[in-house]
Structures are given as C-alpha cells and as structure tokens.
Amino acid sequence: MTSPALVAEGLRKRFGANAALDGFDLTVREGTVCGLLGPNGAGKTTAVRILSTLLRPDGGRALVGGFDVVGQSAQVRHHIGLTGQYAAVDEILTGRENLEMWGRLYHLGKATARRRADELLERFGLTEAADRRVKHYSGGMRRRLDLAAGFILAPRVLFLDEPTTGLDPRNRTEVWRAVRSLVAQGTTVLLTTQYLEEADQLAHQIAVIDRGRVIADDSPERLKSLVGGDQLDLVVADAGALGAAAGIVARVTGAEPETDADVRRITAPVRDRMEALTATLRALREAGVTVEDVALRRPTMDEVFLNLTGHRAAAQDRDEQEVAA
C-alpha cells in the first residue's frame, strides 16, 4: 500500500475563544477523493487553509504529499492546487489574461501558459467570455474561472473549498467531470461541501466534520447506511389522510416517518430504494390514500447530522459567525 497523500493528526486552531479546529484527524489515500462534509462554521475552510499552508495550526501535525505543512511548506506548495471558498480572480484582467498570469506564476513558459489557458477556458465553458474583463462575469463564471486556475497544473493534492456552491446544475456537473478526470490522472482531492449529494457523487471517502472535529469517516455507502440510506418523501392530497398514511409508511418501511402537516409531507428513511418505493405506493393505493407527489432522495446534511450527532447543524448562529468573520 502506498503512503497516504494527506494525513492530519490532532489539528487545533483557535480564533480568540472560538476553537475552529479541535483535534482534527484525517487520512486520505493517494489518488482518491475525500469529501469533507459539514455545515457552515464547522471548520472546513480552516482545515483547508492549514493543509494548504496558508494558516499555521496551534497544535497537531499534518503531512501533505509526505511533507510537513509547517516545516516544509515550500515543498507542500509545489504539490498542491487550491481553489478557495471565494473566487480569487483578478477583476480587471480578462478571463484569458487571468489564466495566463496564473500559469506564468506556476512557471509555465509563455506559449504553454497560453495553450493551457485556451484549453481550460474551453473546458469550463468560458471560451466566449475569454476576452471580457472578469468584472463583467456572473458569479458562476467567476467560480468556474477560479476553479480553472486550480487545475492549471495537475497537482498531486487538490483542495477545493465548496467548489460548486452557487453554481447551477449544468456547471456543477462540469466541475464534477473535471474533478473526476484529474482523479483519473492520479490527483488526490480534498473537497469540502455542504451537500451529501456532492460528496456521494465524487468521493471515495466522506468525513463529516462538526465543531472542528471529524465525527464520522467512512465510505459513502457505509455512511449512508449509518444514517439510514435514502429518504422517501411523499405528499398526500388530503391533509386528513396524513396520520393514516404515516402509519402505513411506518409499517412498510419499518422506520418512524416524520410528518409535516403544513405541506402534507411524510418523510422516511429507506434501505432498499426501489423496493420501498413500490411497496409503499401499493400499500397506500390499497388503503385509498391519494399520493400527489413522491420522491426518493439522498439524506440532506441536516438529516445526516441529526442521525450522527443527535443535534441539528446549528446553521443559523454559525451563519452569523461566518458573516462576522
């Protein structure tokens, strides 16, 4: 077995009285994608900033590509790519000029930097906007340009901090495809996200982070089974039938469903997706309950959290902290 691409042991970082990382442990194997899943304020960005040498930990140790992020930061920087949470692009330059500049700063020759810029613009759907100033780009376009810059070299370890937040589904798919192609070439990726769906799509390993600590670290399959697999959402036509329908769902799925009377919705975790779906619908029809809408989906971050920690991701007050920070 090869040595891991990334190891963090007991990383700690405080900002004043607030512990952003509080004993953060993580190991990522070479050539795999690790999804770091957590709500706002959980410490994802802090972890990425420490691992990419931008921030010095107060305690603990981390190796990236076998190099210590504190003692050998220059070597670490030679082997990583970083796309931060907020687009770090030059507003006054055009998209093409941005990529050429970053390419030159990666010490590519002029012609190579230009060719690479063209390739990436094409790849991220920015060819048409290539010669417009970034100032006039939409949020999604900036985000894609920022990502493109992180892909200029094929780094050994690529850090992506919430790479698809604020992107529409088409662009999201494009980003996922680009990440997959890099992984196929051997790059190790640490990607932070607030969406289980995204981690599930890309990652070989999902680490759930809460209050600066990894609280679950497993394959997507095992993690999902840990939190109860997929979720079945049903909307019944008649609010009066909600109680009866919930009883039927409970019997068929063997799990205690949650009901939301306002939107006449019943939600239950299911293990075997298709089997549960057909069996539930059949049982409801036999009982004469009209189903208006039905959906099978991955659990949301909130549901994962509820299952793992017994508390909801305290997104609201953490949101405020984020704004204040």
Next chain:
Amino acid sequence: MTVLLAPQMPRTLPQRVGWALADGWIVARRALVHWVRNPTVVAYQLVWPIMMVVMFGYVFGSAMTVAGGGNYREFLMPGMFGQTMMFGIATTLMAVTTDASRGVTDRFRSMPMSSSGVVLGRAIADMVNSCGELAILVACGLAVGWRWHEGPGNALAAVGLLLLLRFALIWVGIWLGLLITPEAAAAAWAPLFPLTMVANTFVSPSQMPGWLAVVAEWNPLSATVAAIRDLFGNPGMPGDSWASENAVLLAVLWPLALVAVFLPLSVRRYRRLAR
C-alpha cells in the same frame, strides 16, 4: 486534457533569484495593466497634488512668507514632490488590502512561487507609478515658475532622493496593508495628511511653535524636502538644528532605515499572514 506537471523547485541561489525576478515582473505587469485600464484612478491621484499647488501657490501663497526670503512657489514645489511621495503609500495600501480581501493574496501564497516575488512585483509597479507622477508634477512645477538652479546633476540627485523615500514607504505600505482592511486603507489619507503637514513642506519649521518644530524637523519627509531644496537651489532657509543641518545625510539614512526594518517585516508578514 493535457497534464502539466509542477515545475522543478529552484535549488541554487541564482535559480531562486531568477524565480523572484520572473514572478516579480509578472505581478508588477498586472498592477500596471490595472492602471492602464483604470486611468481615472491615476488621474484622481494626480488631481490632488495639482490642486495643492494651485491652492497653496496662489490662494494662500500670497499670504505666505518664506523664512529667509524667496519666491513661495519655488519653496513650495519641493514640498509638493515630497508630499506626493508620501501619499504614494495610499496607493500601495489600496492595492495590497484589495488583493488580500479578494483572496488573490491567498492564491499567490498557496502557489509554488517566490514569496519575495510578490512583494517585489508590488514595489516595481509602485515605483513605475511614482516616476510617472513625479514627471507630471515636475511639468506642473515648471508651469508655475519653479526651476532648478544647481545644474541637471544635482536635480537628478534630488529626484533620486525622492524616489528613495518612495521606495522606503512601499515597504511600510506592504507591511501595513497586510494588517488592515481596504476600508481602513481608503481612510489612510486622514493620518497621512497631518504627517505631510507637520514638516517643512508648506511652511518652515522655524515658523512653528517649539515642540511642533522639533517634530517637523525630525520628520523623514522634512529631511528629503530640505535636501532637495538644497539640491534644486530652491529657497527655504534650513533651521540651525542638527537635523536641518544634516538634511542630505538624513534624507539617505531615514529611507534606508525604513527599508531595513520594513522590507524584512513585510516579506515575513506575507509569508506568515493570518497565523
């Protein structure tokens, strides 16, 4: 998609210097492109000193007397040159804080580039900017009747002292810029303004109350301005304090001291940002 691998890390000292210069040039060129595409920013930067020349030279100038006699506008221009070098620090601050707040600095810092390259690039760009500013201000001075009287050699030496001061202030600006926000940088002129006034720029310290005169005489800006008045042959009788009598020496020592302190501080600050 082609795969490009990370470049070899520079090993020897010449290689490292080569990287720093190459990176510095790319970073500087970016800043110059910014100015070319935002000429209003540069124009705005220039309106200020020109306005000051008009205000002090003509509005207040008639009521001003030069200690030791002489034309007030001839006395004023070296002060204006010095003040402009001093205000240049605001340009540095604005650029440095903007990059830091937009995450551009973080991207630089996460890349395998020379960390002295980034700060060097900033310095090159700001020096180019200041040379341009100085050239326009000299033209403006010539238009209002200011002249140099001690030959082109001394005049060039005076320009050299001005640029030396500006060079020293770049490092103060980079260091400070890595500490504060763009909002604070936008307000930088407020503390800068008194710093450029409590000096020999507009009136001679000998015409100020005692304690203020001492501060004014030891102000680094005063050393440069007194020295260039001497070199240009412009009026302005220096006082009889040690600082005034050794203006040229101080005009060299002050900037060198600032560079010696703030250059390493800013490179260090840049490397350890947010730690």
